[in-house]
Amino acid sequence: MRLGPFTGIVAVVLIVIAFGVGGSxxxxxxxxxxxxLYYHQHDASQAxxxxxxxxxxxxxxxxxxxLRHHLSESDPHGWLPxxxxxxxxxxxxxxxxxxxxxxxxxxxxxxxxxxxxAFQAMNAISNDFFVPFVGGIAIMLLAAGLNTAxxxxxxxxxxxxxxxxxxxxxxIPFAGFFAFLASGLWIIAAAVFLARRPRTEAPAAA
Numbered sequence: 001m002r003l004g005p006f007t008g009i010v011a012v013v014l015i016v017i018a019f020g021v022g023g024s025x026x027x028x029x030x031x032x033x034x035x036x037l038y039y040h041q042h043d044a045s046q047a048x049x050x051x052x053x054x055x056x057x058x059x060x061x062x063x064x065x066x067l068r069h070h071l072s073e074s075d076p077h078g079w080l081p082x083x084x085x086x087x088x089x090x091x092x093x094x095x096x097x098x099x100x101x102x103x104x105x106x107x108x109x110x111x112x113x114x115x116x117x118a119f120q121a122m123n124a125i126s127n128d129f130f131v132p133f134v135g136g137i138a139i140m141l142l143a144a145g146l147n148t149a150x151x152x153x154x155x156x157x158x159x160x161x162x163x164x165x166x167x168x169x170x171x172i173p174f175a176g177f178f179a180f181l182a183s184g185l186w187i188i189a190a191a192v193f194l195a196r197r198p199r200t201e202a203p204a205a206a
Contacts, residue, residue, distance in 0.1 A: 002195060003195075004062065004063070004065070004066035004069070004194075005063065005066050005067075005070075005190070005191040005192075005194035005195045006191055006195060007059040007060075007062040007063045007066065007191075008059070008060070008063030008066075008067075008187045008188070008190065008191040009187070009188050009191045009192075010056075010059050011056045011057075011059035011060045011063055011187070012056075012184040012187050012188055014052045014053075014055055014056035014059065015052075015053065015056045015095075015184070016184065017052055018048075018049040018050075018052035018053045018056065019049070021045050021048050021049045021052065022045065022046060022049030022050075022102075023042070023045065025038075025123065025126060025127060026038050026123055027127075028120075028123065028124045028127050028128075030120075030123070031116060031120075032115060032116015032117055032118070032119045032120045033116050033119075035105075035116070035119040035120060035123045036108075036109050036114070036116065036119045037109075039105045039106050039108075039109035039119075040109035040110055043106050043109060043110075046102055046105070046106050047103075047106055049102070050098075050099035050102040050103055050106075051099075053095045053096070053098065053099040054095070054096060054099050056095060057091075057092035057093070057095035057096050057099075058092070060088055060091060060092045060095070061088060061089060061092045063088065063187065063191065064084065064085050064087070064088020064089060064092075064140060065085060065088075066194065067081075067084055067085070067088070067140070067144060067190065067194070068081045068082065068084055068085035070154040070194050070197065071084060071144060071147050071148070071154060073153075073154065074147070074148075074151055074153035074154050075147055075151070078147060080143045080144070080146055080147040081143070081144075081147060083139060083143035084139070084140045084141075084143035084144040084147070085140075086139065087135075087136045087137065087138070087139030087140030087141075087142075087143060088136065088137075088140045089136070090132060090133075090135065090136030090139065091132070091133045091134075091135075091136025091137045091140065092133075092136070093132060093133075093136070094129075094130075094131075094132025094133030094134075094135075094136055095133050097129065097132060098126070098129050098130075098133065101122060101125055101126045101129060102126060104122060105119070105122050105123065105126065108122075134170055134176060134180050135170070135171070137170065137180065137183050138166070138167045138168075138170035138171055138176075138179075138183075139167070140167075141163040141164075141166050141167040141170075141183055141186055142163065142164060142167025142168065143167075144160070144163050144190070145159075145160045145161065145162065145163025145164035145165075145166075145167060146160070146163075146164060147160070148160030148163065149161050149163075149164060154193070154194060154197055155190055155193050155194070156193065159186070159189055159190060159193065162186060163186055163190075166179045166182055166183050166186055170183070
């Protein structure tokens with residue numbers, strides 16, 4: 001589908017909006033009652049943010065599938081397109097898991113029997129639960145970059161090298177956060193180039 005790559009752009013936009021709407025969550029060192037009160041008072045914004053993350057994860061799967069399709073056209077027998085697709089799946093699963101933890105915090109915020117220690121534990125997990133979706137994006141960019149840098153297809157070589165650099169940086173502490181932010185720009189650029197590619201003509205029947 002010609003519109004397939006644009007699912008990546010929509011996914012990036014939804015992720016940015018979700019993090020903006022969700023705001024900064026309580027710190028790990030905050031008390032349980034403070035964390036519980038925060039999620040009780042901000043249940044609407046947090047619910048909106050997690051719903052947007054769920055939608056973004058679904059669209060990211062479609063983008064990863066479109067990316068694999070275009071990579072496979074240039075390298076039909078290669079394995080890197082499959083690795084790139086697997087990275088997109090892993091990242092989407094990470095976003096959905098993070099949304100599930102946020103949902104548990106919201107759901108428990110108006111339950112009297114749920115104590116402060118439970119909120120401290122869930123909040124600590126929520127704050128540090130970034131490895132799956134960041135690692136998945138890193139794998140997707142790294143595999144797509146390696147596949148593209150050597151052939152210049154289906155993306156420009158410079159974008160392939162950018163994917164390699166960002167993919168590696170996302171596995172480096174401290175640098176990974178900034179590389180993850182830049183990965184959104186990579187996805188947008190890749191989506192535009194893939195959407196502009198000429199369609200492959202079907203072979204004529206014998």
